[in-house]
Amino acid sequence: MGKEQPNSKIIQYPFDVAREDETLALIDEALNAFGRLDVWVCSSGLLGPPSIGATSAADLQKCIEAHAMAPFFALKRAPAAMAKLTEKQAYPNAAPKPQAYGSIVVISSVATVHGGCWSPCYTLACHAALGVVKAGVATLKGTG
Numbered sequence: 001m002g003k004e005q006p007n008s009k010i011i012q013y014p015f016d017v018a019r020e021d022e023t024l025a026l027i028d029e030a031l032n033a034f035g036r037l038d039v040w041v042c043s044s045g046l047l048g049p050p051s052i053g054a055t056s057a058a059d060l061q062k063c064i065e066a067h068a069m070a071p072f073f074a075l076k077r078a079p080a081a082m083a084k085l086t087e088k089q090a091y092p093n094a095a096p097k098p099q100a101y102g103s104i105v106v107i108s109s110v111a112t113v114h115g116g117c118w119s120p121c122y123t124l125a126c127h128a129a130l131g132v133v134k135a136g137v138a139t140l141k142g143t144g
Contacts, residue, residue, distance in 0.1 A: 018065030023073040043107035048121025067125035075136035
């Protein structure tokens with residue numbers, strides 16, 4: 001993307017979405033690079049085994065970590081970083097941030113409200129992600 005969009009700054013930062021300390025490190029990296037955090041996107045596509053019989057507790061845990069822990073840590077940690085205000089930075093396309101705001105986007109599927117068409121792990125984890133998002137909305141609504 002850097003070649004097609006030379007004024008865009010890209011940070012390649014692999015991290016474990018199920019670890020709070022790594023989520024905090026990623027937030028710190030974004031703040032150190034840009035001075036601000038405006039958008040956080042969570043998206044996972046881990047499906048798990050196709051049936052309950054084939055699903056182990058470890059499979060279930062991996063799906064929950066991928067689909068529900070990532071939004072949980074984003075909703076817990078990103079708002080404080082999104083509240084940071086900044087002056088205009090020196091990199092191209094930089095803009096000042098004179099007021100606190102941000103968006104946390106959690107991408108999931110219709111498995112959040114329906115079951116039976118996907119693996120048990122995926123369906124359960126998507127339901128859990130929806131619960132995390134609803135709790136986050138109740139907590140963060142009106143905070144910017």
